[in-house]
Amino acid sequence: MTITLDQARTIVDAALEHGTAQGFNPLTVAVLDPGGALVALARQDGSGNLRPDIAVAKAWGVLGMGMTNRAIAARAADSPEFFTSVAALAGGRILSVPGGVFVRATDGTLLGAVGVTGDASLNDEAAAVAGIAAAGLVAQTGAEE
Amino acid sequence: MTITLDQARTIVDAALEHGTAQGFNPLTVAVLDPGGALVALARQDGSGNLRPDIAVAKAWGVLGMGMTNRAIAARAADSPEFFTSVAALAGGRILSVPGGVFVRATDGTLLGAVGVTGDASLNDEAAAVAGIAAAGLVAQTGAEE
Amino acid sequence: MTITLDQARTIVDAALEHGTAQGFNPLTVAVLDPGGALVALARQDGSGNLRPDIAVAKAWGVLGMGMTNRAIAARAADSPEFFTSVAALAGGRILSVPGGVFVRATDGTLLGAVGVTGDASLNDEAAAVAGIAAAGLVAQTGAEE
Amino acid sequence: MTITLDQARTIVDAALEHGTAQGFNPLTVAVLDPGGALVALARQDGSGNLRPDIAVAKAWGVLGMGMTNRAIAARAADSPEFFTSVAALAGGRILSVPGGVFVRATDGTLLGAVGVTGDASLNDEAAAVAGIAAAGLVAQTGAEE
Numbered sequence: 001m002t003i004t005l006d007q008a009r010t011i012v013d014a015a016l017e018h019g020t021a022q023g024f025n026p027l028t029v030a031v032l033d034p035g036g037a038l039v040a041l042a043r044q045d046g047s048g049n050l051r052p053d054i055a056v057a058k059a060w061g062v063l064g065m066g067m068t069n070r071a072i073a074a075r076a077a078d079s080p081e082f083f084t085s086v087a088a089l090a091g092g093r094i095l096s097v098p099g100g101v102f103v104r105a106t107d108g109t110l111l112g113a114v115g116v117t118g119d120a121s122l123n124d125e126a127a128a129v130a131g132i133a134a135a136g137l138v139a140q141t142g143a144e145e
Numbered sequence: 146m147t148i149t150l151d152q153a154r155t156i157v158d159a160a161l162e163h164g165t166a167q168g169f170n171p172l173t174v175a176v177l178d179p180g181g182a183l184v185a186l187a188r189q190d191g192s193g194n195l196r197p198d199i200a201v202a203k204a205w206g207v208l209g210m211g212m213t214n215r216a217i218a219a220r221a222a223d224s225p226e227f228f229t230s231v232a233a234l235a236g237g238r239i240l241s242v243p244g245g246v247f248v249r250a251t252d253g254t255l256l257g258a259v260g261v262t263g264d265a266s267l268n269d270e271a272a273a274v275a276g277i278a279a280a281g282l283v284a285q286t287g288a289e290e
Numbered sequence: 291m292t293i294t295l296d297q298a299r300t301i302v303d304a305a306l307e308h309g310t311a312q313g314f315n316p317l318t319v320a321v322l323d324p325g326g327a328l329v330a331l332a333r334q335d336g337s338g339n340l341r342p343d344i345a346v347a348k349a350w351g352v353l354g355m356g357m358t359n360r361a362i363a364a365r366a367a368d369s370p371e372f373f374t375s376v377a378a379l380a381g382g383r384i385l386s387v388p389g390g391v392f393v394r395a396t397d398g399t400l401l402g403a404v405g406v407t408g409d410a411s412l413n414d415e416a417a418a419v420a421g422i423a424a425a426g427l428v429a430q431t432g433a434e435e
Numbered sequence: 436m437t438i439t440l441d442q443a444r445t446i447v448d449a450a451l452e453h454g455t456a457q458g459f460n461p462l463t464v465a466v467l468d469p470g471g472a473l474v475a476l477a478r479q480d481g482s483g484n485l486r487p488d489i490a491v492a493k494a495w496g497v498l499g500m501g502m503t504n505r506a507i508a509a510r511a512a513d514s515p516e517f518f519t520s521v522a523a524l525a526g527g528r529i530l531s532v533p534g535g536v537f538v539r540a541t542d543g544t545l546l547g548a549v550g551v552t553g554d555a556s557l558n559d560e561a562a563a564v565a566g567i568a569a570a571g572l573v574a575q576t577g578a579e580e
Contacts, residue, residue: 004190026356037194041186045149048356049326052183053379061375076371083371092378096371146291147324179292180325181484211461211483226511226518226531230496233527234488294480328487331476335439339472 002033003103003112007135008040011103011114015131016044019119027118027127030055031103034110036063044118051117057093058100058115058124064090068142072096099124102140103132111137147178148248148257152280153185156248156259160276161189164264172263172272175200176248179255181208181238189263196262198237203245203260203269205238213287217241244269247285248277256282292323293393293402297425298330301393301404305421306334309409317408317417320345321393324400326353326383334408341407343382348390348405348414350383358432362386389414392430393422401427437468438538438547442570443475446538446549450566451479454554462553462562465490466538469545471498479553486552489530493550493559496529497537503577507531534559537575538567546572 008031019027026044028051033039036059043052058069065072065086073096076083087094098121103111114132116124125141132139153176164172171189173196178184181204188197203214210217210231218241221228232239243266248256259277261269270286277284298321309317316334318341323329326349333342348359355362355376363386366373377384388411393401404422406414415431422429443466454462461479463486468474471494478487493504500507500521508531511518522529533556538546549567551559560576567574 005187009187035194037188038186038197039188041183042150042154043182043184046356048354049180049182050354050376050380050384051356054376057375057379073371080371084374087371087374087378090378092375092380095375097369178325180323180327182325209483209485211481211486224532226508226515226522229519229522230492230527230530231485231489233522234492235485235527239485295477299477325484327478327484328476329478331473332440332444333472333474339470342473 001105001109001111003031003039005039007137010135011131012040012042014134015114015116015127016042018127018130019044022123024119024123024127027116027124028052028055029127029131030059030115031112032056032059032063032115033112034063036060039112047118054095054117055115058095058117059113060115061090061094062100062102063113064094068102068140069096069098069100070142097121098141099128101125101128101132104138104140106138146250146254146256148176148184150184152282155280156276157185157187159279160259160261160272161187163272163275164189167268169264169268169272172261172269173197173200174272174276175204175260176257177201177204177208177260178257179208181205184257192263199240199262200260202238203240203262204258205260206235206240207245207247208258209235209239213247213285214241214243214245215287242266243286244273246270246273246277249283249285251283291395291399291401293321293329295329297427300425301421302330302332304424305404305406305417306332308417308420309334312413314409314413314417317406317414318342318345319417319421320349320405321402322346322349322353322405323402324353326350329402337408344385344407345405347383348385348407349403350405351380351385352390352392353403354380354384358392358430359386359388359390360432387411388431389418391415391418391422394428394430396428436540436544436546438466438474440474442546442572445570446566447475447477449569450549450551450562451477453562453565454479457558459554459558459562462551462559463487463490464562464566465494465550466547467491467494467498467550468547469498471495474547482553489552490550492528493530493535493552494548495550496525497535498548499525499529503537503575504531504533504535505577532556533576534563536560536563536567539573539575541573
């Protein structure tokens with residue numbers, strides 16, 4: 001199973017609306033399938049040129065490691081060299097800050113991941129969670145653990 | 146001036162609808178700003194993993210060269226090595242087949258470019274043109290010349 | 291809107307003159323458009339080979355992040371791994387030291403960015419600011435905040 | 436010995452003036468030292484985003500091979516795979532079309548190379564030659580052979 005384009009677009013739209021309603025900086029939202037390929041992306045006006053890559057990287061990294069950003073951050077705190085190595089292996093597509101969130105079906109099946117960037121990391125994450133909820137899917141950030 | 150997210154999303158939605166209405170293979174549509182950064186992207190269900198990169202490349206290449214895909218194809222026919230060099234310089238982000246279309250305002254100002262991939266190139270291009278028209282903007286494919 | 295070659299050349303000339311008048315080490319000055327493409331560059335005699343890349347990177351990074359070098363430095367202090375990731379995503383084109391300065395029109399429109407390297411970072415930044423002022427444009431370094 | 440910034444700027448200015456006077460498309464001119472590092476670059480308004488890289492590549496390639504573009508083209512005609520290999524080794528920074536020109540002092544000493552792109556290759560080359568002449572230096576294109 002994999003996230004559908006309809007689901008991805010719902011997530012993107014709702015995440016951006018959350019950011020706008022909360023007065024965030026312009027956000028960029030990326031939705032990836034379980035293999036890490038882009039399904040949908042939108043970058044709000046006024047965002048920097050690298051934001052699409054960062055949004056993708058937040059999502060790609062959690063799928064790449066099979067670990068939430070919080071778990072990646074804990075590993076990086078244990079071993080900074082470990083993070084350096086995997087970040088290089090991934091061509092930079094691993095972030096250790098919140099904003100990359102697994103998307104699961106209600107039965108727990110992995111459907112993909114969402115990456116949001118543009119504001120403070122916890123706000124990015126909140127927008128991702130809002131987007132996933134709007135699609136009727138389940139968000140996994142690691143904060144639940 | 147640069148394309149807005151609202152305009153980009155209209156283009157993406159209308160291009161995908163054109164493809165669906167015409168019975169095309171699943172399409173991927175990317176909209177880039179004049180500097181080549183992604184503004185919006187959507188990949189229809191059932192598309193291959195590299196399609197987002199190809200859609201982006203179709204648009205990035207025309208912005209990079211300042212030439213339509215048709216003009217790039219003519220240069221490549223003149224000098225295949227020229228194409229080899231510029232494709233390497235661009236990290237692969239240049240295509241010489243239709244599907245990358247400049248987007249201009251009605252006064253001619255360059256707003257960005259659209260890249261579509263997934264069906265035969267001329268069909269990809271038709272979807273891009275339909276999307277740009279739906280946004281009330283002007284498409285430049287090189288076919289007009 | 292984007293910076294013109296005439297404006298860029300004025301910035302480069304005035305920044306280099308500032309450095310020479312102040313007795314700085316040889317400087318390299320790069321002016322980029324809002325998308326991050328080079329518009330003008332000059333490297334003073336006696337400068338190292340990598341200085342053009344560094345000058346470009348100082349400017350590209352602020353455009354990529356949509357943040358001044360000082361803001362990038364603050365993020366890096368918060369999370370060194372965040373900087374590792376974005377530096378990798380940007381191919382090294384992000385610096386967290388002064389010398390990359392946004393260029394705006396008097397009405398605030400972003401026109402591009404200037405990157406200077408060669409002397410102490412604050413001197414590099416001063417040269418960039420002098421160059422931008424000579425072109426009648428507005429410099430944004432983050433020091434104003 | 437190496438080209439000075441003053442010489443490089445004279446070359447850039449005169450090459451661009453040649454293009455403007457002849458009604459060429461917008462040009463990009465790059466001047467590199469004998470080691471291939473950028474000394475000066477200018478991109479005329481309206482040029483594509485990749486043109487700075489192409490201008491640099493035209494000059495870098497002749498310095499990299501120690502051969503003019505015409506000689507490189509002859510090798511490529513003999514062995515297309517040879518060109519593919521060296522283009523990959525050089526990261527794309529080798530072109531087989533005119534527009535990359537060696538710069539020598541009047542006593543024959545190599546000072547660097549100029550790369551011009553934006554119009555038809557022979558016009559690019561003519562602009563480079565005009566620029567080098569304006570600096571009182573000697574241009575070597577391979578057409579003399």
